[in-house]
Amino acid sequence: MFLHPHTQNVITVSLRESLGISADGSEKAFGTEAITNMIRRVPNRLRYDVREPTNNVNHVFVAVDPSGGGASAFSIASLIQEANGSLQILGVDAMHTKDVRQTHQLLVNHLATIRRMHVLGHCKLVLIFESNLAF
Numbered sequence: 001m002f003l004h005p006h007t008q009n010v011i012t013v014s015l016r017e018s019l020g021i022s023a024d025g026s027e028k029a030f031g032t033e034a035i036t037n038m039i040r041r042v043p044n045r046l047r048y049d050v051r052e053p054t055n056n057v058n059h060v061f062v063a064v065d066p067s068g069g070g071a072s073a074f075s076i077a078s079l080i081q082e083a084n085g086s087l088q089i090l091g092v093d094a095m096h097t098k099d100v101r102q103t104h105q106l107l108v109n110h111l112a113t114i115r116r117m118h119v120l121g122h123c124k125l126v127l128i129f130e131s132n133l134a135f
Helices: 005-019 032-040 100-116
Strands: 059-065 074-081 087-095 124-129
Touching: 059 100, 074 100, 087 100
Parallel strands: 059 124
Antiparallel strands: 059 074, 074 087
16 A cells, blocks of 8 residues: 555654554664663762852753653653763653643642752753643
8 A cells, every 4th residue: 555655654643642652663762771771870969069160060951741642651851961961860750641730730840849959950941842742
C-alpha cells in the first residue's frame, strides 16, 4: 500500500502522541549500562560564588512531556549545565491524571522547589514544552 508522505507523517505522529508508540524505530537512545552508570554517579556539589560568577549555574532547563492519553505519565525533568560542561539532573516528577489542573500544579510545585534551592534561586528557568501541551 502506498501512503502519501504527509499521510504517513500524520499516522506516525498520531501513534507517537496519542498512544505512546514509537513509530520511528525501536532503538534505545541510551544503553542500559550507560543509564545505570549515570544514576550511580555522585553529582558535583553545586555552589554559588558572588566573587566567581563564571563558576555559577545560571540556567535551569525544565522539560515537560504530556502523557498523550496513553499509558505514560505527564512528566517533568529539570537539569543544569555546570561551568565545566557537565550536565546534572536536578529532579523528575511524573503523574498519571487526566485533570489538567493537577498537571499545572505539579509543574508549579516543581519550579517552586528549584527556586527554594539557595544555589539556584537566581537562575533563569528555561521551560521546554512539548508542542501539544495545553499551556
